[in-house]
Amino acid sequence: MRVTIADVAREAGVSKTTVSRVLNTKADVDAGTAARVREVIDTLGYVPSSGAVGLARGRSRTVAMLTPPLTWPWMGEVLQGVVDTVEAAGYGLLLFTCNRGAESVDHFTGQVSARAFDGLLVIEPENTLDTITAMHRRGLPVVLIDDRGHHPEFPSVATTNRAGGASAARHLLTAGRTRPLLVTGPAAFGCVRERTEGFTGVLPTGLVVEGEFTEASGRHAVEQALAAGMSFDSVFAHNDLIAAGALRALRDAGRRVPEDIAVVGFDDIPMARHTAPPLTTVRQPMRQMGETAAGLLLARLAGEPIGDEPVVLPTELVVRGSAPGG
Amino acid sequence: MRVTIADVAREAGVSKTTVSRVLNTKADVDAGTAARVREVIDTLGYVPSSGAVGLARGRSRTVAMLTPPLTWPWMGEVLQGVVDTVEAAGYGLLLFTCNRGAESVDHFTGQVSARAFDGLLVIEPENTLDTITAMHRRGLPVVLIDDRGHHPEFPSVATTNRAGGASAARHLLTAGRTRPLLVTGPAAFGCVRERTEGFTGVLPTGLVVEGEFTEASGRHAVEQALAAGMSFDSVFAHNDLIAAGALRALRDAGRRVPEDIAVVGFDDIPMARHTAPPLTTVRQPMRQMGETAAGLLLARLAGEPIGDEPVVLPTELVVRGSAPGG
DNA sequence: CTGAAAGCGCTTACAG
């Protein structure tokens, strides 16, 4: 039915070995022979079976990615960066989310053991970092994409959380704001500590509320702060969802943004340009993080030595209506 | 190095055939023998090589998905639905976007010919529908997820665009709106015609502007309509991005939403609950579309006969502040 | 420059 290397060999009057040599452009093949083989390959429309090649070579030319829920607002950018890079290298990308508890973790580890892929890209594996580390120790190439401030023993890509926090503070300071309210993510995350330190290093404040990375959390935090009679002229939110919640709470309370209170977020998710007013935020280069991580993994698979030092990408302040320039 | 079926066979004192039988739970294996083999499998931590199994069986237990840019606002939901379903069936999911022009299309078709996967899920393959159709004719199982109103010759999953448009119209009518402005997507799309027909069947209007599925397009359309002095008391946008642009244009023009003008969108993307005011919209069950399409493909791969009739999932009106109940 | 043969790690008739 389907055309195999044997068909090509027969048709071209050579051995399978020679066809294989042509396929993999090894030296030491007569130019005429090679041309003839290539012609047969074309007319027959022959494409080597990836399964058979993988078995014979012991590598699948496929990498896997393990992600948090794909509905997170910045996942699309990261994923696109990864897919583009992986595709361009001629690799396939296998996607796992482990979204369904223990059963799906088993499915995933099974695929690892089954050698279904050559390397692994991981994004914020909240509960599986130990498992991943163990896999890495057993020889699976792994690269982590992380905005949570983990510090694994394998290569990773991160952003300048501290500098990002500082840039938000400088921006507010320049605009004349001196009494900021901080609404952070969970204190357990390294990125939360870094963003806070970067910010307070420039613009110290006693008004710090620990929240979660959700819109509801941001709304709640600001409602509470207002109810408690706290006096603040700006909000620095640890991500854009928190900031969106803050915007909503302020609007509901009749505070004007940015006249009464300026708001700065973190991430620059697609929604940030559609809030009212559009959100000033510290941009994380999500697509570039995906590209960089995929590039590292592919380099590692190609045998190039890559260090274990995290690659740190710069954040960038994006100024919009919620906190205009000073 | 890695443990193979031969290691298990040797250790258990049986043939590879018997180990294979146990692995695939065929009948006709002595209970005691089976138990012993299973024990050896456990202690050795043996997992069959997916590549070798695939080669021997001629199927890879992997499906592929070909998607538009992953940054589209509803891709996360669809993808999550697909991944969950595919993982639960013990299949792997290979992701392709063909985002980089001809080269990436070649990469993709190469993987098809290489039999890297058993079946294909496609989402809105704007320029590749012919290619996909040809692949389907040559025997590749394909299922389409579509909100653009294509009508392929293979199974597909769609939503009730016409009923969705009608529900938007009924909602506005009940709220006392009689002069709606329609901002549609490109007229070439089947879904655009259906949404328009559904809407105007209930609430006829002469104010129809053809746009694109973007925020900028929605903003522009409403700005033009206002500048032209059109008089309307509501906007029905063909997707939520258009609606978000309309909200912005109305706000910038000093029109109050919903008091002066009510706005209804389509899709219910995550952003819809964060606009100001939050968007009333016709919800498409994106995750369920992903689950359904994946389920169809898996059923087909399992040998169950599935018809070529499109599976049509119901839309649902979600009422929020931009167009409250009447 | 080229080919016969073994091997990658499984499954599947076939025979007993």
Added chain:
DNA sequence: CTGAAAGCGCTTACAG
């Protein structure tokens, strides 16, 4: 109930 052997479609020493 069980095993020897062939086969899936490639690659890779090895020999010439």
